[in-house]
Amino acid sequence: MAVRELSYRDAIKEALFEEMRRDPNVFCIGEDIARFGGPMKVTEGLLQEFGEERVVDTPIAEAGFVGIGVGAAMTGLRPVVEVMYNDFLLLAMDQIINQAAKASYMFGGKCKMPIVVRTHAGAGRGNAAQHSQSLWMLFVHLPGVIVMAPSTPADAKGLLKSAIRADSPTLFFENKLIYGMKGPVPEGEHLVPIGKADIKRRGKDVTIVSTSRMTVFALGAAEKLAAEGIDVEIVDPRTLKPLDLDTVLESVRKTKRVVIVDEGCRTGGFTAEVAARIMDEALDYLDAPMARVATEDTPIPYCRKLELEAFPQERDIIAAVKKLA
Amino acid sequence: MSKSVNAVDGEAISDLNLTTEQLVEFYEKMYTIQRFDTETAKLYQQNLIQGAVHSYVGQEAVAVGACSALRQGDYISSTHRGHGHCLAKGLDPKRMLAEILGRRTGYCKGKGGSMHIADLDRGILGANGIVGGGIGVATGAAFTARYKKLDFVSLCFFGDGALHQGIFHECADMASLWKLPVIYLSEYNCFAEFTHSVKTFPHLNLEKRAEPYGFPGYRIDGNDVLLVYKTVKQAVDRARRGEGPALIVATCYRLEGHYIGDPLTYRTREETEEARTKEPVSAYRRRLLKNEIAGEEILWKIEAKVQKTIQEAIDFALSSPEPETDELFTDVYATPEIQTLLLKGKK
Numbered sequence A: 001m002a003v004r005e006l007s008y009r010d011a012i013k014e015a016l017f018e019e020m021r022r023d024p025n026v027f028c029i030g031e032d033i034a035r036f037g038g039p040m041k042v043t044e045g046l047l048q049e050f051g052e053e054r055v056v057d058t059p060i061a062e063a064g065f066v067g068i069g070v071g072a073a074m075t076g077l078r079p080v081v082e083v084m085y086n087d088f089l090l091l092a093m094d095q096i097i098n099q100a101a102k103a104s105y106m107f108g109g110k111c112k113m114p115i116v117v118r119t120h121a122g123a124g125r126g127n128a129a130q131h132s133q134s135l136w137m138l139f140v141h142l143p144g145v146i147v148m149a150p151s152t153p154a155d156a157k158g159l160l161k162s163a164i165r166a167d168s169p170t171l172f173f174e175n176k177l178i179y180g181m182k183g184p185v186p187e188g189e190h191l192v193p194i195g196k197a198d199i200k201r202r203g204k205d206v207t208i209v210s211t212s213r214m215t216v217f218a219l220g221a222a223e224k225l226a227a228e229g230i231d232v233e234i235v236d237p238r239t240l241k242p243l244d245l246d247t248v249l250e251s252v253r254k255t256k257r258v259v260i261v262d263e264g265c266r267t268g269g270f271t272a273e274v275a276a277r278i279m280d281e282a283l284d285y286l287d288a289p290m291a292r293v294a295t296e297d298t299p300i301p302y303c304r305k306l307e308l309e310a311f312p313q314e315r316d317i318i319a320a321v322k323k324l325a
Numbered sequence B: 001m002s003k004s005v006n007a008v009d010g011e012a013i014s015d016l017n018l019t020t021e022q023l024v025e026f027y028e029k030m031y032t033i034q035r036f037d038t039e040t041a042k043l044y045q046q047n048l049i050q051g052a053v054h055s056y057v058g059q060e061a062v063a064v065g066a067c068s069a070l071r072q073g074d075y076i077s078s079t080h081r082g083h084g085h086c087l088a089k090g091l092d093p094k095r096m097l098a099e100i101l102g103r104r105t106g107y108c109k110g111k112g113g114s115m116h117i118a119d120l121d122r123g124i125l126g127a128n129g130i131v132g133g134g135i136g137v138a139t140g141a142a143f144t145a146r147y148k149k150l151d152f153v154s155l156c157f158f159g160d161g162a163l164h165q166g167i168f169h170e171c172a173d174m175a176s177l178w179k180l181p182v183i184y185l186s187e188y189n190c191f192a193e194f195t196h197s198v199k200t201f202p203h204l205n206l207e208k209r210a211e212p213y214g215f216p217g218y219r220i221d222g223n224d225v226l227l228v229y230k231t232v233k234q235a236v237d238r239a240r241r242g243e244g245p246a247l248i249v250a251t252c253y254r255l256e257g258h259y260i261g262d263p264l265t266y267r268t269r270e271e272t273e274e275a276r277t278k279e280p281v282s283a284y285r286r287r288l289l290k291n292e293i294a295g296e297e298i299l300w301k302i303e304a305k306v307q308k309t310i311q312e313a314i315d316f317a318l319s320s321p322e323p324e325t326d327e328l329f330t331d332v333y334a335t336p337e338i339q340t341l342l343l344k345g346k347k
């Protein structure tokens, strides 16, 4: 398979094009996604190729169009719903949690729910408290949904394609700060398995478990730490639920030290969950207490100076690793 | 019950029971909003403002007409495009701009920004980053008025986009059931982000959305400040008498992009220039002159004064300090004891 450099945005777009060409039941729906090509330009060009039937602009009615996606998925279509910011998922919570997530189970395994809800998370753009959250933990907490948060263009493409083909509801969290970031992406049939972590960097001294944009920061931190003689290994779960604990544990058993980094809030966050799982399975292997780097338990402030204090930066990861190494 | 109200023309101005001073003040306020958002856009383009700024230019008549029909103790809720509403309700341009620049002298200590300016003391329940986010809030304020038997009303500004949100329909239902003193004022500015609003509605008789809930709906020319004033005043008086809510759809045109920096690929220059001929601030200026309510000198003086005010606001904001780093943790809880627990839990 040929591999070329694509931006995170274009990798997601490519997945959408390929899946829509492959399966006529796949359609996209959301605000400003068709004529305007998406507020983040992820869906640009879809309308021209697939037409209004399959690339649907909606009014600003998240509960409504997510609900329509749920019903369409129950009846044989494969909707890819775009919710502009993950903060607006909150308007459609009932549709996702009470309707989509539980249908397979409640209906005794008779209901398929092949809906993907794409959205973006992340602070760092000065968008303040209602446009900067990272809310995946609300869904990781719930039985019945798949949750993804890719950190590279290749993972974004491969995971989205797998999500579209899955018969379970998937929350697909992009990050608003890395749409322009480039990386190698295989052409064509590139599928990343659901629930499979990836080792983004091999190392022996400390394991970093990181998600979404925090993996980008962790890679930057690793370079700087390497210059100081600290060799970190970076494990990115990619799918937050179901979590590939084996890959995490294997790394932790090797390095015996772990720093967990995530952009969600600290309390009850993804870092807490991963730490608890490591404690259950690998506490004996640890030579130092686990460290967590997460967003402070405050709303995201507007002022840039405070915003950069609120969520993890590369320097915070470096400091946490150094404390352990 | 829904109706279109005709423009207030020529002699009918006198029926409004407004003094010359008030009529001139309308102009001053509209001009202030126009200058404020024009200068804010410039600061944004100079990279002095982060995040997103949504300009109110082109819609000044709605905020000024509506807020002028309110009393000091009445409430408003606002939107992401809220600078005009806040200025019209009496906020200080200095502290507003400081907020937009993320300074601690701002209305929210720099932690809210352009989309979240609020001042409860001035009856502003907050601008809002969520489309329709202020609808519940304003309806709740009206609930308080009824509960405490106070005679304030609450006015809820939102765009046409928010008419699609379920919460509008749920609140309209309850507000009517309980005859809450709330006015739903939808600014039909022709756009929702990058889409012409006309493409988002099955039909455009939006004032009819009041009908099934059993309260009056009006559609008016939102470029006409006096007509906005007159219509809102009627609705406010009615609400204050305990007769329940109203829906007003004010038609106007968003002269700038969705946000400053919007490439505007989805509309033509001709369309915008056509809309600009009806631009409300200069239209009202011409009207004051034509009806001999104010002469050129008076208006020039006002304009000079406003320009000075805005310049002072810019200077104030730019010279204001940013918040201290540890202010990240203040005000998470309004309960001091719980706030203390938060800080204790931190380290």
Ligand SMILES: Cc1ncc(C[n+]2csc(CCOP(=O)(O)OP(=O)(O)O)c2C)c(N)n1
Binding pocket: A031, A060, A062, A084, A088, A091, B079, B080, B081, B129, B130, B131, B132, B158, B159, B160, B161, B162, B189, B191, B192, B193, B254
């Ligand atoms: C619940 C929600 N969905 C989507 C958005 C993104 N968004 C911000 S402004 C906007 C358009 C709003 O249109 P309208 O209500 O007509 O107000 P206008 O911008 O025209 O003033 C959208 C879709 C949002 N902020 N909140």
